Amino acid sequence: MLNTMKMPFKSSLIASSLLLAASAAVIPGSVLAQENQKQESQKQEKDEWADFDSWGDKAPAKKTETQSDEWGGFDSGDFGSGDWGDSAQSDGGTGTGDDWDSFEDSKSTRNPITGFVEAAYGRRLSLDPAIDRPQTLSDLRFQFQWDYDLEASTIKTRADLYYDGVKNNTEIQIRELAWHGSLAGLGDWGSHFDAKVGQQVLTWGTGDYLFLNDLFPKDWQSFFSGRDDEYLKAPSFSAKLSGYFDLFNFDFVVTPRFTPDNYINGQYYSFFSPQAGQNIAPEFDVPTANRPTNAEYAVRLYKSFDSTEVALYGYSGYSPLPESADVFGRPKFSDMNVYGFSVVSPLGDGIAKFEYARQNALEDPNGDNPLEQNSMSKVLVGYEQELYPNLTGSLQWYMERTHDHDALVRTSPWPEYEQEKVRNVLTTQVIYRALRQTLTLNLFSFYSPTEKDGYTKFRASYSPVDDWSLSSGFNWFYGKDKHTFFNQFEDTSNVYFSFRYFYSF
Numbered sequence: 265m266l267n268t269m270k271m272p273f274k275s276s277l278i279a280s281s282l283l284l285a286a287s288a289a290v291i292p293g294s295v296l297a298q299e300n301q302k303q304e305s306q307k308q309e310k311d312e313w314a315d316f317d318s319w320g321d322k323a324p325a326k327k328t329e330t331q332s333d334e335w336g337g338f339d340s341g342d343f344g345s346g347d348w349g350d351s352a353q354s355d356g357g358t359g360t361g362d363d364w365d366s367f368e369d370s371k372s373t374r375n376p377i378t379g380f381v382e383a384a385y386g387r388r389l390s391l392d393p394a395i396d397r398p399q400t401l402s403d404l405r406f407q408f409q410w411d412y413d414l415e416a417s418t419i420k421t422r423a424d425l426y427y428d429g430v431k432n433n434t435e436i437q438i439r440e441l442a443w444h445g446s447l448a449g450l451g452d453w454g455s456h457f458d459a460k461v462g463q464q465v466l467t468w469g470t471g472d473y474l475f476l477n478d479l480f481p482k483d484w485q486s487f488f489s490g491r492d493d494e495y496l497k498a499p500s501f502s503a504k505l506s507g508y509f510d511l512f513n514f515d516f517v518v519t520p521r522f523t524p525d526n527y528i529n530g531q532y533y534s535f536f537s538p539q540a541g542q543n544i545a546p547e548f549d550v551p552t553a554n555r556p557t558n559a560e561y562a563v564r565l566y567k568s569f570d571s572t573e574v575a576l577y578g579y580s581g582y583s584p585l586p587e588s589a590d591v592f593g594r595p596k597f598s599d600m601n602v603y604g605f606s607v608v609s610p611l612g613d614g615i616a617k618f619e620y621a622r623q624n625a626l627e628d629p630n631g632d633n634p635l636e637q638n639s640m641s642k643v644l645v646g647y648e649q650e651l652y653p654n655l656t657g658s659l660q661w662y663m664e665r666t667h668d669h670d671a672l673v674r675t676s677p678w679p680e681y682e683q684e685k686v687r688n689v690l691t692t693q694v695i696y697r698a699l700r701q702t703l704t705l706n707l708f709s710f711y712s713p714t715e716k717d718g719y720t721k722f723r724a725s726y727s728p729v730d731d732w733s734l735s736s737g738f739n740w741f742y743g744k745d746k747h748t749f750f751n752q753f754e755d756t757s758n759v760y761f762s763f764r765y766f767y768s769f
Contacts, residue, residue, distance in 0.1 A: 378768045379407040386490045386760030389740070393755070394534035394545040400758040401489040402429025417445025420464075430489075430532060438463050439499045460504045465497045466517060468564050468577070469619065470606045472693060473708065474662050476621035476642045477577035477604045479562060479584055480517075483526040488533060488739055488753070490723075490760030498526055512567045522556040524597060525584040528753075536752035538678040543752060550586045554596035572609040577621070578602070588627070589635045598636055599626040614649025631668025634675045639667040654698065660691040681747045687714045702728045710750065717743025717750040736761040 386401030405426035412419040422440035427433075442462030447454035469478040481498035500523035505516045528535050530545030537544045560581025567574055579602040586595035604621035621642045628636035641664070648658035666672065669685035676682050689712045696705045704725045711718035723737035738759045743751025 375411045375413060376768050378409045378766070380764045380766045381406050382762055382764045384491065384760065384762035386758045388755065389738075389757040389759065390755060392534055392543070392545075394530070394543050395532075395755075397430070399430050400532060400756070401491065401760050403427065403491070403762075404429075414445070416449055417443060419443055420462075437499070440464050456507055456509060458506045460506075461502075463499050463501050464504070465499050466502060466504065466562075467497055468515070468575075470608055470617040470646070471619060471644050471662070472646065472658060472660055472691060473710075474644055474660065474691075476619050476644055477564075477579070477602060477606070479560075479579045479581065479602060481523045481525050481584060484528055485526050485532045488528075488756055488758075490737060490739060490758065490762070492735075492762075498523070512565050514566070515562075515564045517562040519560045519562075519581075522558060522560050522582050522597070524550075524555075524582075524586070527585050533753060533756040536681075536747045538681040538747065542746070543755065548595065550595050550597065554586075554590060554594060556582050556597055556599075572607065575606045577604045577606070583637060587637045591635070598628075600624055601626065604642075611647065612649070614647055617644070617646045619644040630671060631666075632671040632675050634672070634677060638669070638672050641665045641667065648693075654696060654701070656693075656695045658691075658693045662689040662691070663687070683749075684714050688712060689714075699726075699728075702726060712748070712750065715743065715745070715748040715750070717741075717745070717748045719750045719753075731766055733764045733766075734761070735764075 382403065382405040384401050384403040384405070386399065388398050388400055391398065403426055405424055407422070407424045409422045411421070420440050420442050422438075424435075424437045424439060426435060426437075428435060440463055442460050442464045444460040445458065447457040447459060466480040467475075467478055469475050475482070481500050483495055483498040486495040487493070500519050501521070502517050502519040507514045507516075529549065530547045534543040534545040536542070561579070562581075563578045565576045581600070582597040583600050584597075586597055588596050588598040590596050601624045602621055604619065606617065606619040608615065608617045610616075623640045623642065625631075625637055625639045627633070628638060631638040643663045644660060646658065646660040648656065651657045663686060665686050666683060673679045673682055689710055691708065691710050693706070693708045695707075697703065698705070704723075706723045706725075707720070708722075709718065709720045718741075720740045720742075721737070723735060725733060725735045727733035736759075738757070740757045741750050741753040742757075743754065745751060746754075
């Protein structure tokens with residue numbers, strides 16, 4: 265589900281009991297946001313029209329990362345529910361035509377150092393027989409943010425130092441350390457381009473927790489634990505080139521070394537093993553020999569037609585989850601290409617969206633290798649509107665169709681556990697803001713009529729002042745059969761709370 269969150273991790277039915285049962289297709293992305301069409305320049309309507317803000321919480325500027333919500337001029341404030349798609353870092357243009365050598369010689373602007381200190385704790389609603397600890401979250405986190413402005417560019421820094429009590433270790437995550445600027449210093453033609461190079465969080469697409477064409481890395485372990493939704497998007501070391509023209513705009517991303525998702529591997533949560541016929545928690549990792557070292561490439565072309573946004577997508581790389589196995593039964597990432605398109609447009613009093621993706625499994629073109637994932641087609645249709653002041657609702661229908669399904673079932677060692685040829689998922693979301701928008705209640709629910717299982721996610725956030733916020737919520741998984749995507753995480757169901765104190769100096 266996190267794949268969009270996208271939608272579910274699919275159950276893996278390969279010959280290794282260590283293989284993650286996950287489907288990179290299902291867990292929704294973000295919430296749609298309506299806005300009046302603005303007649304601004306193309307450069308203003310550029311980046312992140314799938315920025316991830318799935319829960320719609322809009323904290324004061326000093327609390328959050330800079331966000332870009334350039335969905336062709338839709339103003340997320342109209343719905344009060346956040347950005348179109350997934351929240352991410354802002355990639356808005358920073359160049360103004362200054363000389364290229366200003367990167368080293370120009371005056372710099374000192375921005376304040378900002379960030380937060382956070383304590384968070386989560387606990388299972390019931391014991392998991394495969395994991396002997398009740399905690400699902402036990403964090404003490406310090407985040408540091410600082411942007412160093414030059415005349416035609418910015419150096420962006422954002423890092424987390426935190427103690428993870430579940431794993432009992434201290435970790436550092438560099439979420440952003442990148443140079444971002446205009447290429448106008450290269451001449452008139454350069455004024456059409458921006459670039460961002462370094463560690464960064466990337467995203468695009470239209471879904472709420474559903475990432476059909478977004479193959480950038482995700483962190484599913486953080487998502488299930490109750491960490492803030494910003495941590496669903498994992499960073500990667502990439503180079504992004506954006507161009508703005510009358511005919512169309514584009515984003516082109518190169519990640520020199522493949523960066524996978526932070527997948528469910530038994531460290532925090534157990535998952536269903538078809539070989540064992542039950543949930544296991546082996547805390548496995550993909551062997552070095554099965555980890556690709558080549559680059560991955562992603563491209564998006566997009567344009568506004570009046571108030572309608574149209575985009576084309578392409579990706580060449582590898583499956584972000586280890587859903588395949590080698591001849592020894594060890595988990596691996598598979599070669600794949602993905603292409604698709606999306607359309608977002610006002611409809612009635614709300615916003616409608618449509619997205620399609622075709623995922624080609626290059627290592628199993630005929631679908632008859634039980635160790636490899638089959639090719640798939642994915643479709644998303646959604647609608648969001650403000651129902652009453654401060655109350656927003658949305659609906660989504662997601663469908664994934666497995667190609668060559670007959671060959672898959674015929675050659676599978678465990679055909680009884682294979683996913684249906686066509687899998688449907690319905691999502692609903694309700695966001696309510698009260699107490700002068702200092703209290704936000706967000707309820708998001710997935711339900712699969714195909715597999716008769718589901719997942720409900722609730723979060724309440726209270727921030728009466730700029731200096732601190734308090735959040736609490738739950739993740740609840742349910743279903744009929746233990747092997748289905750959502751219900752395999754039944755013992756993952758948990759409650760959590762967190763407290764953040766924001767600083768600036």
